[in-house]
Amino acid sequence: MTTLIDGNEVAAEIRDGLADGIESLKAEGTTPGLATVLMSDDPASETYVSMKQRDCEEVGINGIHVELDADAPAEELYDTIDDLNADPEVHGILVQMPVPDHVDKRRVLRAIDPVKDVDGFHPENVGRMVAGHARYKPCTPHGIQKLLEAYDVETEGAEAVVVGRSDIVGKPMTNLLIQKAPFGNATTTVCHSRTKDLAGHLADADIVVAAAGVPELVTGDMLKEGATVVDVGINRVDAATEKGYELVGDVEFESAEEVAGKITPVPGGVGPMTRAMLLYNTVKAAGLQTDVPVDLP
Ligand SMILES: NC(=O)C1=CN([C@@H]2O[C@H](COP(=O)(O)OP(=O)(O)OC[C@H]3O[C@@H](n4cnc5c(N)ncnc54)[C@H](OP(=O)(O)O)[C@@H]3O)[C@@H](O)[C@H]2O)C=CC1
Ligand SMILES: Nc1nc(=O)c2c([nH]1)NC[C@@H]1CN(c3ccc(C(=O)N[C@@H](CCC(=O)O)C(=O)O)cc3)C=[N+]21
Numbered sequence: 001m002t003t004l005i006d007g008n009e010v011a012a013e014i015r016d017g018l019a020d021g022i023e024s025l026k027a028e029g030t031t032p033g034l035a036t037v038l039m040s041d042d043p044a045s046e047t048y049v050s051m052k053q054r055d056c057e058e059v060g061i062n063g064i065h066v067e068l069d070a071d072a073p074a075e076e077l078y079d080t081i082d083d084l085n086a087d088p089e090v091h092g093i094l095v096q097m098p099v100p101d102h103v104d105k106r107r108v109l110r111a112i113d114p115v116k117d118v119d120g121f122h123p124e125n126v127g128r129m130v131a132g133h134a135r136y137k138p139c140t141p142h143g144i145q146k147l148l149e150a151y152d153v154e155t156e157g158a159e160a161v162v163v164g165r166s167d168i169v170g171k172p173m174t175n176l177l178i179q180k181a182p183f184g185n186a187t188t189t190v191c192h193s194r195t196k197d198l199a200g201h202l203a204d205a206d207i208v209v210a211a212a213g214v215p216e217l218v219t220g221d222m223l224k225e226g227a228t229v230v231d232v233g234i235n236r237v238d239a240a241t242e243k244g245y246e247l248v249g250d251v252e253f254e255s256a257e258e259v260a261g262k263i264t265p266v267p268g269g270v271g272p273m274t275r276a277m278l279l280y281n282t283v284k285a286a287g288l289q290t291d292v293p294v295d296l297p
Contacts, residue, residue, distance in 0.1 A: 005262055007265075008272050010147055014277070021283045033090045033286070036052055039067075041070045048096065053065055055279055095119075140232060140270060143273025144232075153262060155207065159204050160209070161189045163198065170192070198217075208223065208227055211232035211233065220254075231270065235248050
């Protein structure tokens with residue numbers, strides 16, 4: 001029997017687990033605040049950001065949203081970040097990626113005060129994570145570790161294959177999986193667009209994390225019997241639905257489900273976990289900035 005990994009359920013448990021920390025902060029006069037900054041007309045980005053704001057409201061985090069025109073001068077974004085860095089009510093800042101081409105993405109990541117960088121993308125935070133003492137683990141890979149924990153997936157000694165090497169998913173996921181730490185200790189292979197024999201690598205994998213942004217790249221025939229399959233991909237493909245599209249992952253669910261031991265769906269798998277871990281990092285950030293001890297789930 002294949003187990004469906006329910007990201008909505010585990011994300012709800014994480015959100016519940018944040019209530020005590022949020023209470024402790026409020027008792028000391030602090031409401032955790034998360035600022036989201038959107039500089040894009042992309043409808044998918046707009047959807048994600050509004051979901052993040054709704055999550056904040058649900059758990060009692062103060063959500064602040066800033067929207068900039070996609071063709072506004074880059075300076076407007078840099079100035080916005082400076083203002084949010086200086087605002088004591090803002091404990092976490094997320095600039096939705098991608099930013100327009102005329103904006104220097106690396107400058108954006110460096111501009112965010114590292115203690116408010118709840119994405120964990122600032123070079124200082126990347127360095128800390130790689131060195132094994134993360135301040136904020138990046139939300140998607142951290143959420144995946146929480147899913148593995150919730151479904152008793154043993155990573156120690158496992159063969160893991162990460163498909164994709166992006167700065168926001170593939171690289172940090174690989175880093176966490178190879179760490180000498182809980183939900184690490186996996187023997188990890190990273191595949192990318194120049195990989196010659198993706199199927200050959202996948203055939204040996206006990207754990208597959210698919211984050212390529214290619215609809216249904218990974219199919220059941222490539223997988224090892226009983227593998228745990230984590231599908232990060234969120235691809236909008238044209239379909240005769242009310243919205244005119246449907247979401248598909250980087251894994252062909254129908255064929256993969258036949259072979260996998262445990263598998264995440266899209267939607268309802270990794271996506272809700274990414275959002276839950278953003279709330280987690282925001283509560284942690286508020287604790288660090290106010291010296292209030294907070295218990296985290
Ligand atoms: N569920 C969630 O919470 C999140 C979902 N996503 C989704 O996850 C997917 C990946 O996102 P992200 O990491 O930002 O994407 P990027 O486009 O930044 O990176 C994609 C990676 O996949 C590799 N790749 C592309 N094609 C292939 C292929 N045919 N075979 C093997 N590797 C390939 C690329 O290789 P190369 O480096 O050589 O170009 C690259 O490393 C997207 O669908 C995105 O929407 C992203 C973030 C969070
Ligand atoms: N600075 C920054 N940080 C990010 O974390 C970040 C980013 N930029 N840019 C884009 C990607 C993508 N991402 C998602 C988060 C949640 C869902 C999510 O909640 N998905 C739901 C449903 C989505 C839907 O219905 O459209 C699900 O999978 O069930 C998806 C994608 C965060 N990202």
